[in-house]
Amino acid sequence: MDLGYSLLSQFGGIEMRKVSCLLISVLLLLVMSGCSSERELERTAFVLTMGIDKGEDGNLDVVFRVAIPRSMDIRAGGETTTLQETTKPITITARSISEAISLASTNVERKLDFRHLRIVLFGEELAREGLVFHQIDTLERNPEFRRTTYMLLTEGPAREIFLSTRPVLERSVSRYVDGIMQNMREQGYSRPITLHEFVSEIETYHVDPVLPMLKNNPMVLTEKSDSKIKPMPEAEYKQREAGKTEPGGKTTESLTRSGGNPSEFIGIGIFHQGKLMDKWSGWEANAYNLLRDTYHRAIWTFDDPIGKYTYAVELSKSRSPEVNIHWQDETPQISVDLYLDGDLLSLQSLEPYVNPDGLATIENNAATIIEKEVLQVIAKAQGMKIDPFFLSRYVRMHMTYIQDLQALNWREEFSRAQVNVHVNVKIRRPGLRIQPAKEFEYIGGQ
Numbered sequence: 001m002d003l004g005y006s007l008l009s010q011f012g013g014i015e016m017r018k019v020s021c022l023l024i025s026v027l028l029l030l031v032m033s034g035c036s037s038e039r040e041l042e043r044t045a046f047v048l049t050m051g052i053d054k055g056e057d058g059n060l061d062v063v064f065r066v067a068i069p070r071s072m073d074i075r076a077g078g079e080t081t082t083l084q085e086t087t088k089p090i091t092i093t094a095r096s097i098s099e100a101i102s103l104a105s106t107n108v109e110r111k112l113d114f115r116h117l118r119i120v121l122f123g124e125e126l127a128r129e130g131l132v133f134h135q136i137d138t139l140e141r142n143p144e145f146r147r148t149t150y151m152l153l154t155e156g157p158a159r160e161i162f163l164s165t166r167p168v169l170e171r172s173v174s175r176y177v178d179g180i181m182q183n184m185r186e187q188g189y190s191r192p193i194t195l196h197e198f199v200s201e202i203e204t205y206h207v208d209p210v211l212p213m214l215k216n217n218p219m220v221l222t223e224k225s226d227s228k229i230k231p232m233p234e235a236e237y238k239q240r241e242a243g244k245t246e247p248g249g250k251t252t253e254s255l256t257r258s259g260g261n262p263s264e265f266i267g268i269g270i271f272h273q274g275k276l277m278d279k280w281s282g283w284e285a286n287a288y289n290l291l292r293d294t295y296h297r298a299i300w301t302f303d304d305p306i307g308k309y310t311y312a313v314e315l316s317k318s319r320s321p322e323v324n325i326h327w328q329d330e331t332p333q334i335s336v337d338l339y340l341d342g343d344l345l346s347l348q349s350l351e352p353y354v355n356p357d358g359l360a361t362i363e364n365n366a367a368t369i370i371e372k373e374v375l376q377v378i379a380k381a382q383g384m385k386i387d388p389f390f391l392s393r394y395v396r397m398h399m400t401y402i403q404d405l406q407a408l409n410w411r412e413e414f415s416r417a418q419v420n421v422h423v424n425v426k427i428r429r430p431g432l433r434i435q436p437a438k439e440f441e442y443i444g445g446q
Contacts, residue, residue: 188298249282
């Protein structure tokens with residue numbers, strides 16, 4: 001009897017525990033069901049992009065682009081085709097980003113939500129006065145701002161970019177931003193930066209952070225009429241084109257073009273001690289990417305060795321840069337080796353370069369030009385005593401203690417360093433044509 005009672009008690013205890021666990025699970029489902037934050041989708045206004053400018057009397061001009069969900073739904077019967085029809089801009093003047101968010105909520109029917117924010121624009125005046133870093137705290141502290149949000153620097157007020165942007169194809173802000181950033185990586189004229197990457201560079205010793213540049217093209221802006229772009233006549237375009245001899249992207253000036261989106265994503269802004277120090281062109285951004293090891297691929301156009309025409313090569317990074325730094329008589333000696341593989345895209349001169357000697361000729365020519373571009377960018381940084389390339393990372397790996405890294409006066413050392421750059425270019429593929437077609441009558445001059 002005692003044994004039977006004991007077994008019955010044990011089985012009864014097990015069943016009671018099962019029932020208790022089941023009841024607790026049901027209670028948890030009842031308590032945790034629904035939206036604990038009380039944010040229903042129908043009560044949420046998603047902010048897709050945000051711009052921050054310096055306002056009057058120390059205030060900020062903050063502009064939000066809020067999504068209109070129904071206009072983006074094809075099934076809703078809408079026929080919207082532009083970004084302006086799927087979003088609404090709202091500008092608020094306030095003392096901080098957080099205050100601007102709360103004030104903007106007074107005229108929006110739903111609660112502003114930043115979990116789908118794709119991009120933040122900072123005005124140039126804000127950056128010149130060193131106020132960008134002071135706004136980063138809000139973006140880091142508020143959990144709604146994701147670390148994958150892209151950050152850009154605008155030439156002029158960010159609000160002007162908001163009001164004039166006209167995407168060529170996309171009506172979705174997310175697709176528009178993702179497409180632009182992908183092109184930025186593939187063309188090399190700038191460098192896409194996320195909030196996480198920018199903050200990481202701010203918190204790293206001996207590196208000056210950068211932001212990609214965004215500006216409006218004045219020629220295209222003159223073509224805008226009634227929120228649409230109407231390309232200018234041929235005669236007017238030729239008149240505006242006259243006198244511009246520099247290739248596109250070589251300087252910080254806007255491109256010579258007509259039609260398309262007025263916005264141009266080209267060049268980078270260099271920061272030092274919180275302030276915008278300089279703006280570099282698209283060509284300089286390409287050289288920067290090579291040294292910073294953020295280079296992926298880009299199309300390079302070089303003057304032909306015969307001196308009259310050009311040839312184009314798409315160059316990809318074959319391996320990371322090799323950098324060696326040592327001191328000789330207290331003078332830093334820096335040697336940089338860059339490795340690029342290329343696809344031949346065009347040969348205007350129609351010279352038969354696709355042979356061992358010919359390929360070596362244009363490879364060496366390309367390497368020499370790239371070396372010159374890289375050395376010019378390095379000299380520019382040395383003159384300003386900045387290092388956006390983060391070359392100090394090749395020094396700190398030989399240091400045992402963090403105190404040694406902190407005590408290193410790297411920018412001063414870098415400013416007087418002797419730098420040697422060697423570029424190795426290999427053209428792997430000539431394209432679908434081996435040698436250019438020969439027109440004998442043309443070549444013979446008859």
